[in-house]
Amino acid sequence: MPLSDAQSSAIAHVKGAADDLSQGCATIFSYGETAWREYRSVAWYVDRLRAEGFDVEEGSGGMPTAFCAQWANGDGPVVGMYAEYDAVPANCQAADVMRAPRAGLDYAAGGHTDPHSALGMAGLGGLLATRAAMEKHGIKGGLRFTGEPAEKLRGSKPIHAAKGYYDGLAGILSFHPFYMLPMCNTVRWDTHCGAAYAMIYRFICDTPEGWGAQGVSDARHGGDAPIPQSHSDVRAPGANDALVMMYHSARFLRDAMLSHQGGWSISESILSTGQATADNLPATLADIQYMMRVPTIAMAERVTAQLDALAESAAAATGCRVERHWVSKSRHGLANHAMAGLVWEQIQKVGAPVWGAAAKDIMRQVQESCGVAPMDDPILPACEALIDPQEAEAILRRDLPPSQLNSTSDDYTDMTWHAPTARFYIARPALRGGPYPAWAMNALGGIPATIDPMVQVAAQVLALSALRLLEDVEARTAAMDEFQRRKAEGDTPPLCDYDPPIDFKWPEYVQTPRGFGWHIPTG
Known part of the structure; x- marks a missing residue:
């Protein structure tokens, strides 16, 4: 199916916003805030979304670093997307080609690993492109964009789910940077993540x-x-x-x-x-x-x-x-082939990320810093290729017993029980050879030249998928019919019966007479 006029407009919007998205990604990467303590990161998103005309609820679900932003262009179906922005302790890496903590901090401080800094910015890019296309082409409906803290602890989504933030959506688009083969530039098919x-x-x-x-x-x-x-x-x-x-x-x-x-x-x-x-x-x-x-x-x-x-x-x-x-x-995840197929079509239209000569030169410098002889083509081949979801599913199943229906864990699964959901992965830069120390991948996730190609592709896929749901009533109906059928076969209500665990001694940045720093004094 060719691109609609609205989809073409969305792609142009994402490309036109490349510098803006790159700067935002670098900003969130520089904050490196960890679970339940993402204060500067959430403030950045809330301010930006309000400036863009979204109605934003701060502290959604009783979580100080969560939010729910909404926008509508008249009555119609509503599509959900989201941002994550929590980092990981003891991974403080600068956006540099050598191992170095961010300025003024020690390695023990937080840093982005997956990187959620780029995940959230891709979500924002897809959201704003979808809105722009809806306005330009008169597409009715709405957008809901949630801010999801503490993903590394499977924190916010079970709480948002239990409190109804995913209810009433025509579909939810869940993107994550690639982190394991074969799930690279593809969509999950049957084997979704398990419980946690x-x-x-x-x-x-x-x-x-x-x-x-x-x-x-x-x-x-x-x-x-x-x-x-x-x-x-x-x-x-x-x-x-x-x-x-x-x-x-x-x-x-x-x-x-x-x-x-x-x-x-x-x-x-x-x-x-x-x-x-x-x-x-x-x-x-x-x-x-x-x-x-x-x-x-x-x-x-x-x-x-x-x-x-x-x-x-x-x-x-x-x-x-x-x-x-x-x-x-x-909870464990609920598959939806109609949604997965819809998103896979859009991935094929956009194609895999492509890293240019400047980005690959940076990768070679990282290889050299890691003691690996620089390669002519330093990137993992899978990063620049697509893999069919059913082929990826077959590879994934090779190491799993037939009775095991779910594998690994991520809390997007709670969304799958409230609306038709697709989970897809776009390649982040990964190096050939190795093994490499963790800082190398972390650095490539923060250097604009190496992470921006992923942000661009993911944002375009999000926008194209959202617009397809909004414009194509048959596709939307098929996804909802499958969702209702699968949910009826094994309905699992929200498990969250607890308050947000925000008052524990989670690691965080502190301001003391010694200055601004990590909760563990720097050496």
Whole structure:
């Protein structure tokens, strides 16, 4: 099917906005703000969208760094797109051809890895191009654009889903930079991402005097110790000991929690509570977070039950009590072939990204910095080629058991239960050879010459796909009919029954008398 007039206008708009999108991408990359603390990033988007005439709700879903922007050109179908903008701790890389942190920071600070800085800017580019084409060609309908913080924690989308932000949409377009083969310049077909649960176990030692031998008179020392938990008294192990017991017990039992089938994983992280100067007093508070990625909700529930039991045991043994706080409960994805086919048509119209001589020269410089002999053509061939979704599906299925319906994890899946959704991937720059250190990919995701081709292609695909949904009632109806049929076969309501977990000790940038910096003082 040839481009419509509106689609041609949208492509021209994206190309005309290339410098603007490049500058925005570099700005968000420079912020490098991590989950739940994306303050400057969200302010940038909110200000920009309001300047463009969108009605913007700040703090959507009770999340301070989320938003929901809407615009309408009269009554009609509404299409959803979104931005992500959270970075990752300990990945502070400058947009440079050598390993270097961003100015004034240490490597421990946040930095963009996927990169969400470019994901969000592609979303904005596609959104504004769609709006411009709708206005120029009199296309009725609307656009909804959500700001999605804490994607690395599967944070915002389960909450937005439960609160109705994806309801009533004719379709949702979910783009992500390529991160694994064969999912490069293609669309997911049947095997969508699986479920993900994340929780924090908080151990609290608020009554250490009730543990062990406290309160028992000792005549040899003249009766009870004058200070509870004194140096000579039996002392509650405290929250740190509970956390360590939980950490080791969960690792010992990991192989028993689920069978070696289904592509599941569980990882943990310890959230700092700043007790390094507490001397020899028992730690009063310790947090440990678990994130599991599993094909099914039932698997997540089974692992959660075992972690709950371990947490209670560790708390009892160390004079603590334990609280479980949800960070995420994200569902597995729902396929939609009509939507996938629609987006695949638009990808074929736009084509794969192409990197010119200047970009490839930068890639060779990065190779040299990594100790790899520079190559004539340094880019991974798959980055400049398309792969049919069903061919990609067949490759993906080779390493999966037939009974496993979902693989890997990303919280776009919560969107798939509220509207017809397509998940597609456009290549970010990846180097031949290797292995390369993480900074190399991070740097290429921030250097304008190397990341802009992906932003341009993804923005064009988003705009063309949105306009096809808005202009083609048959395509829109087919996607909605399939969505309703698949949802009826296995309806999974929102799992979110918790408040946004915004008040934990998430890493962030701070302003102190020492200046602006990461929460860990720079060396």
